[in-house]
Amino acid sequence: MSTLLISHPAFANHLVPPGHPERPERMRAVEEALGAEAFQPLVREEAPLVEAEVAALAHPRAFVEALESVRPREGMVRIDGDTTMSPGTWEALLRALGAATHGVDEVVAGRHKNAFCAMRPPGHHAEAQVAMGFCFFNFAVVAAKHAQKKHGLEKVAIVDFDVHHGNGTQALVWSDPSVFYASTHQMPLFPGTGARSETGVGNVVNCPMRAGDGGQKFHEAFEQSILPSLKTFSPDLIVISAGFDAHERDPLGGLELKAEDYAWMTRALLDVAEQHSGGRVVSVLEGGYDLKGLGDSTAAHVRALMGS
Numbered sequence: 001m002s003t004l005l006i007s008h009p010a011f012a013n014h015l016v017p018p019g020h021p022e023r024p025e026r027m028r029a030v031e032e033a034l035g036a037e038a039f040q041p042l043v044r045e046e047a048p049l050v051e052a053e054v055a056a057l058a059h060p061r062a063f064v065e066a067l068e069s070v071r072p073r074e075g076m077v078r079i080d081g082d083t084t085m086s087p088g089t090w091e092a093l094l095r096a097l098g099a100a101t102h103g104v105d106e107v108v109a110g111r112h113k114n115a116f117c118a119m120r121p122p123g124h125h126a127e128a129q130v131a132m133g134f135c136f137f138n139f140a141v142v143a144a145k146h147a148q149k150k151h152g153l154e155k156v157a158i159v160d161f162d163v164h165h166g167n168g169t170q171a172l173v174w175s176d177p178s179v180f181y182a183s184t185h186q187m188p189l190f191p192g193t194g195a196r197s198e199t200g201v202g203n204v205v206n207c208p209m210r211a212g213d214g215g216q217k218f219h220e221a222f223e224q225s226i227l228p229s230l231k232t233f234s235p236d237l238i239v240i241s242a243g244f245d246a247h248e249r250d251p252l253g254g255l256e257l258k259a260e261d262y263a264w265m266t267r268a269l270l271d272v273a274e275q276h277s278g279g280r281v282v283s284v285l286e287g288g289y290d291l292k293g294l295g296d297s298t299a300a301h302v303r304a305l306m307g308s
């Protein structure tokens, strides 16, 4: 079976102020990296446009409607210090919701062994009623809830290796024993959450790393903490919050990961998925702000998803 790649040109139409790291060029870097010969076996599909209602899987309707009501016809609207909406943002958000849920639909139906959603903006900082840190809707949580509500899966795990802690994801699943959340991230760093002592109802595993930590500490976090907990949880589906800003080239993070660290970790997650989750994995792009680091890391991650 194949790996599904879901994307759409609209993801480049979410514009940001000059100098902002979460920029449209990120999509081009990912596209170029996945344009190489080795990725020909990927099945490529466009992210469908879905109703904003889909976001209500993770957010109150009033919050979804409030965001829709402030979208600008021209120029930009500032939502928080580093999160802005442009005229193209709303369609990007709807298609990102579409990508995440379509990926789940296809993988759960068994039409593809796994899926990677090449999309922006990222989502893991978005809390129930707070857009922040470049994020508006929490696509990983939407994917997990969609798998449960539409497909009847019982337990979903979200594994997040973005250099920043997914405060939004953690907050949204904090008291929900049917969703497991594990994160490696740099600490201290934005947003400030993610201490080892933050464990939800036993469903949250945080593995903070220090600036300068590299592949070895990353492997240890997975081998000693995340993978054993994930196996114990035994999810029906693994959703990956795939942020590549822990790469050594990244300007926002201070961890020293290399592209092959992402390949190793992806293979480790696939192994768990094979044993416990019928192989089902859906990965959604989060951060990654050095274009070469992002391209190389995405290529390593997707090659591993493809099983090569």
Ligand code: ZN
Binding pocket: 162, 163, 164, 243, 245, 286, 287, 288
């Ligand atoms: Zn990040």
